[in-house]
Amino acid sequence: MTQWQQFKKEYLPAVLSKLDEKWDVFAPVEQEDGFRFKQMPAAGEVFLGPRKPLLPLKLLFLPEVEELFSYSLKGVSPELTQAVSGGRERVIFGALGCDIASLDILDRVFLTEPVDEAYRRRGEQATLVALACVGEGPECFCTSFGIDPLQPKGADVILVTLANDTPQSEKKETKQKFCGGAGGSFPKEPPARRRQEVFLLKAFSKKGKRLVEALRPLLTEAPQSDIAQLTDLSSNSRGDVPADSLPREESELWDLPLWKNLASRCLGCGVCTLLCPTCYCFDVEDERCGAAGKRFRAWDSCMSSCFTKMAGGDNPRPTKVERVRQRFLHKLSYYPREKESVACVGCGRCTVHCPVGISIEDVILEINRFLASGGEGGVFEKLPPSTPQKTFVDSAGQVSRTPGGKHE
C-alpha cells in the first residue's frame, strides 16, 4: 500500500479509534488552555489545519519536565529506580513540517554519543503523521531552511486535506509545489470542484506502512482526480530568509551593535526559547519529600539571568547583551558549525510570542544587511523601537501583521 489512500472526513473518529487500538494517539486540539497536542483526543476536538500548537512537538520527545529516576533513602544505601518511558508506541497525528524538521535538529544532539536513551526510545516508538501544511501564517519561513511543509522529510505518513468546494485554480501563486515525493509527479487533470472534504494519506516509511495497513478497512484507493489536485497545493512559507549565507565563525558576528540594541528591548522572559521547537537546554534538579525523592530534568532557557551564574556569583554572561547573543549565535553559528544545519526551522513562534516583538527573521536579515554594507551603521539603529515585522495574535489565536487584522 504505497499508493495514495483516502478517507472521508466523517471517518476521522473511526480512524482515530482504530489507531487507538494499537497506539497512544496524540493530535492537536483546541482546548480552554490553548491549542496543543493532546493524548487520546476526542475526534470532535481534533483540529487538522495549518495551525501550530503553542507548545512545539519537542514536548513529546523531550518533555517539559521529565523524571529521570526516583530514590528511596530508607535503607542502608540509597535505592535508585530508573524512570521508564515505557507504554505503547505512539502515533502523532497532524504534526506540521516545521515541528517534524525540528526533531532532526534535536536528534543531532541527543542521538550522538553518549546517546540519550529516553529520547531515543521516544523517537523509535513514534509514528509521525504529517499534515501537509498549506499554511499562510505571516510568521512562517520554514522553506528558507529547505523544509518542505507539504511533504516534510522525516514524516512516516503524509496526510492531506482536500478542501470543500474550492476551485483549485484560484490558488495564489505558489512558492512550494507538491511534488509527490518518491513516486514522481502526478498526472495533470483539470481541477475539479470538491463536494466533500476528504483526507488523502500515503506512507513514506516502514512505520508509516504499518499504520496505513492498520487503517486499511477504513481506506479506499484515492481517485486520480483527487491525486491530481495535490499538484495544486501550495504553501506560502517565505523561502527567502538568508540564514545559510551568514558566516559561521562567531568572531565575525561577536561585536555587532545589534546585540546591544536587542538587549535593550528584551525582557529576558525566555518565552522565545521555551516555545522554540529546536531549543533543547535543560536543567537538572532534585525534589525530596522525607525519605524519598526524585531527580528530574526540565526545559531551561539561556535567556534566564541565572542560567550560567555560578555558586559565589560569577557569571560569564552577566547582562542581556551576552544572553541575547548566545541565543542567536547558538542557532546561527555554534550549532551549524558542529551539526551542519542552522538550529531554526522557521516556525516563527518566537517572533509571534515575544512580548517586545524581537524577530529572528529580522535578526538574520539585519546581520546580512550589516555585513553586506561592510559593517556600516549600527544594526537596527535606524529601526523604530518596535519592529515593523511585529505580528499580532487575536483572541481566536489567528496570527496577522496588523492588530486585529486578517493577514493578507
Add this chain to the structure above:
Amino acid sequence: MSRALLLPQVFKIKTIKRLTPDTLLYEVTDQDGNFDLSYRPGQFMEVSIFGSGECPISITSTPSRPQHIEFAVREVGLVSGAMHNLEPSEHIGLRGPFGNGFPIDALKGKDIFFIAGGIGLAPLRSLINYMLDHREDFGAIDIVYGARSPELLCFAEEFAAWQEAPDTRLHLTIDKETPGWQGKVGFVPAIVKELGLPPRDRAAIACGPPVMIKFTLLDLAALGYPDEDVITTLELKMKCGVGKCGRCNIGPIYVCREGPVFRLSELNRLPAEY
C-alpha cells in the same frame, strides 16, 4: 538496556578528612571496598547528593593509585553544603568520568611548572601525584601553591612527600605575613614572577581563582611562555557533563566535553566569555 545518561551509580564514602575550614576530602569506594573505574588526571565527575542535587567535582586522586578515588569539596552552596553534612559510610552518587583531562603524553619529557591557588590544587594534585608515580617520564617539577593564610592550604599532609621527591620543588605562599610561617609571602603571580623559571622545554599548568589565573597568565607571557605551553582548567556552570544540557559552552565548544583542560592557544581562539 543501556544505562540512562543521567543516572548515577551509588558509592560509599570510606573516609572524610578536613583539608581546610571549608574543604573536606572524601575517599569513595564501591561496595566491595575498591574502585573499579578508569580515569585520567584532570577529568571530573558529577557527584550526587540524593535530595539536594548534583555538581561537577574534579577527581583529585591519581589513577596510578587505583585502590581509591578522592574528591576535595569546598562548601559553597546547596549540593556542596549537603555533602559537608554526610558522615563516613554514607553514600553519594557518581556519574563520569567526564572531560578531556591533562595532555599527559604531550607533557612527557618536559619540565613542569604547576601553579595553583586555594581549591585549584585539587585537579592539579591528581597530575602531580601521577607524575611522581611516573617520575622518570617527566623533567624537573616546580609547584607554586598559595592561599590567603596557612590553614587554607589544602593537602598539607602531602607537602613533605612532594618536597622530598627527586628534582621536585614546592614553593608555598600566603597572602600576608603570619607568625610561624616559613614559606613565601605574596600573591601567586608575584611568586611566579620572582621564580622566573624560563620557558625552555617547560609547560606551565595553572588552576585557581579567576583573578589569580588572569595575572598568572600575564606573568607567564612576560616570561616568554608560548601559549601552547600554558595549560589551565576552566570552571563553568554545569548540569549534564556530557554536552547536552547546553549550559557550559564558550562559543562553539562545551567545557564539559572539550574541556575542562585547555591550552592558552586554544582559549585564544574562543570568545572571551568565561
